[in-house]
Amino acid sequence: MTPVLALERISCTFLSRDDASERYTAVDDTTLLIGEGEFVSVVGPTGCGKTTLLNVAAGLLKPSTGTVTVLGRSLGGINTRAGYMFQTEALMPWRNTLENVVAGLEFRGVAREEALERGDAWLKRVGLSGFGKRYPHQLSGGMRKRVALAQMLILNPQILLMDEPFSALDVQTRQLMENELLELWSADRKSVVFITHDLEEAISLSDRVVVLSAGPASHPIGDYAIDLPRPRDVAEIRLTPHFIEIHAKIWRAMKEEVLKGYAQQQKQ
Amino acid sequence: MPNSRSNKARSGRLRLRALQVLVLVLLVVIWHVLTSPTLLPPIYFAEANQAAFFFGEPVKVFARLWQWFVSGEIYEHLWVTLVETLLAFLIGTVSGVVIGLWLALSPTASAVLDPYIKAVNAMPRVILAPIFFVWFGLGIASKVALGVTLVFFIVFFNVYQGVREVSPVVLANARMLGASPRQLLRHVYVPSAMSWVFASLHNSVGLAFVGAVVGEYLGSAKGVGYLIHQAEGFFDMNTVVAGIVLLTAFALLLDWAVGLAERRLMVWQPRSIETERT
Ligand SMILES: Nc1ncnc2c1ncn2[C@@H]1O[C@H](COP(=O)(O)OP(=O)(O)O)[C@@H](O)[C@H]1O
Numbered sequence: 001m002t003p004v005l006a007l008e009r010i011s012c013t014f015l016s017r018d019d020a021s022e023r024y025t026a027v028d029d030t031t032l033l034i035g036e037g038e039f040v041s042v043v044g045p046t047g048c049g050k051t052t053l054l055n056v057a058a059g060l061l062k063p064s065t066g067t068v069t070v071l072g073r074s075l076g077g078i079n080t081r082a083g084y085m086f087q088t089e090a091l092m093p094w095r096n097t098l099e100n101v102v103a104g105l106e107f108r109g110v111a112r113e114e115a116l117e118r119g120d121a122w123l124k125r126v127g128l129s130g131f132g133k134r135y136p137h138q139l140s141g142g143m144r145k146r147v148a149l150a151q152m153l154i155l156n157p158q159i160l161l162m163d164e165p166f167s168a169l170d171v172q173t174r175q176l177m178e179n180e181l182l183e184l185w186s187a188d189r190k191s192v193v194f195i196t197h198d199l200e201e202a203i204s205l206s207d208r209v210v211v212l213s214a215g216p217a218s219h220p221i222g223d224y225a226i227d228l229p230r231p232r233d234v235a236e237i238r239l240t241p242h243f244i245e246i247h248a249k250i251w252r253a254m255k256e257e258v259l260k261g262y263a264q265q266q267k268q
Numbered sequence: 269m270p271n272s273r274s275n276k277a278r279s280g281r282l283r284l285r286a287l288q289v290l291v292l293v294l295l296v297v298i299w300h301v302l303t304s305p306t307l308l309p310p311i312y313f314a315e316a317n318q319a320a321f322f323f324g325e326p327v328k329v330f331a332r333l334w335q336w337f338v339s340g341e342i343y344e345h346l347w348v349t350l351v352e353t354l355l356a357f358l359i360g361t362v363s364g365v366v367i368g369l370w371l372a373l374s375p376t377a378s379a380v381l382d383p384y385i386k387a388v389n390a391m392p393r394v395i396l397a398p399i400f401f402v403w404f405g406l407g408i409a410s411k412v413a414l415g416v417t418l419v420f421f422i423v424f425f426n427v428y429q430g431v432r433e434v435s436p437v438v439l440a441n442a443r444m445l446g447a448s449p450r451q452l453l454r455h456v457y458v459p460s461a462m463s464w465v466f467a468s469l470h471n472s473v474g475l476a477f478v479g480a481v482v483g484e485y486l487g488s489a490k491g492v493g494y495l496i497h498q499a500e501g502f503f504d505m506n507t508v509v510a511g512i513v514l515l516t517a518f519a520l521l522l523d524w525a526v527g528l529a530e531r532r533l534m535v536w537q538p539r540s541i542e543t544e545r546t
């Protein structure tokens with residue numbers, strides 16, 4: 001089976017803006033293959049290059065070396081098959097909730113009336129019906145994430161790129177959103193690359209967990225299949241013995257990298 | 269409970285207003301007492317009516333204002349000043365937005381023009397007035413031109429800043445949602461720049477007004493600035509002060525209108541903290 005998204009031998013080296021001789025290799029020789037309908041989480045210590053990798057997959061960043069292939073075609077510009085949910089606030093603050101959700105349809109020239117209708121339907125699906133007229137600053141953090149989710153999903157992308165989408169939320173809201181995400185995903189199984197620094201979140205959501213080493217020159221150091229049954233409830237599944245077993249196994253491999261990453265941040 | 273609290277707040281506000289009015293009344297009374305030739309013996313000046321010559325007399329100033337409005341002769345001048353202000357504001361804003369967007373989005377052009385923009389901005393632009401009189405005559409156009417040179421730079425720098433400060437994440441998100449370069453301009457850069465333009469609205473309207481009045485003062489046949497200049501020629505201090513009072517009231521009115529427009533246009537911007545007001 002050919003992968004839906006293939007990142008092969010990707011390296012990303014950043015040049016310092018002030019001093020061209022100062023360079024930093026965030027990601028080095030990383031290969032990541034995402035299959036059809038597969039939910040893959042990428043975990044790694046903060047600053048190791050997760051966002052960088054996702055930007056490469058989105059076509060927002062050209063890798064220094066390596067190739068990106070989407071559905072068998074080499075990626076030139078923006079990855080139009082992918083939806084991207086950003087780590088930080090990405091909604092247009094001057095558009096209200098509904099206008100944000102339909103932005104992608106508007107850019108694609110969908111008729112206004114149809115766009116608004118679909119936007120309303122999506123607002124309902126993410127539990128925000130009645131909030132269409134509010135502006136982003138009038139919503140809670142969790143609600144804004146829902147808007148971002150609807151904004152991405154309304155375009156029906158084949159690939160979802162999600163960069164620590166829920167890391168800014170409190171634990172309860174987060175588990176709620178994780179369950180909602182799984183439910184939406186199970187309806188039509190898109191391919192997902194889910195970035196997180198939270199191993200528990202990664203295991204409870206995914207079919208596969210890829211562990212990145214600490215930077216610089218971050219690269220995968222482990223690839224674990226998660227054979228937990230679906231449908232899952234992210235809160236309950238954490239308490240099952242099998243989950244704990246998987247967690248212990250991956251954590252053992254990760255611990256060293258986390259400590260390394262921590263030591264590096266101390267140095268800076 | 270909340271009712272009594274809001275009552276207290278309201279009575280506090282009333283007290284504040286009363287005090288503010290009291291200050292105004294007090295100032296006018298002091299002005300009146302010190303300038304009236306008959307109330308006090310001359311304290312500083314040799315002659316009794318010399319204070320009135322330098323500072324005007326409040327009663328006569330208000331009489332002059334009253335006469336202006338009753339006879340209706342002031343409306344023509346106010347209208348001219350208003351038209352000049354609005355035209356300067358509109359033309360300055362539009363050109364500032366267009367050129368600001370262009371330079372912010374094309375690094376080469378902005379790098380080439382950078383020293384010139386700095387130079388023109390540093391120049392005291394009021395001295396351009398005589399040139400504008402030669403180019404555009406003594407009518408409305410020269411005042412508008414002067415106002416435009418003042419407004420343009422305020423708007424230009426704000427647009428430039430606004431484009432530079434566009435959140436890269438919002439931009440990347442719009443691109444991922446399929447926005448073309450044109451759509452990015454229209455749906456991301458322009459709204460972001462406009463928020464900066466609106467933030468400087470008070471400033472730019474104020475400067476358009478300054479341009480209009482200074483232009484009238486320096487050479488014209490109509491407008492409130494012209495009235496002041498003319499009265500000055502006859503050493504008619506009461507009319508000069510009446511003109512200044514009128515301009516101040518006019519400026520406050522403009523500022524209030526801008527505030528209204530601002531609240532309308534900037535609904536999407538968070539104000540510090542919003543809760544229900546009772
Ligand atoms: N545009 C850039 N220029 C220079 N360095 C960058 C740039 N983007 C990211 N980096 C560096 O690359 C490393 C990885 O960043 P990032 O991918 O954001 O990490 P993560 O998402 O895993 O927390 C960091 O050390 C960061 O400082």
Ligand SMILES: [Mg+2]
Pocket residue numbers: 050051052087163
């Ligand atoms: Mg990141």
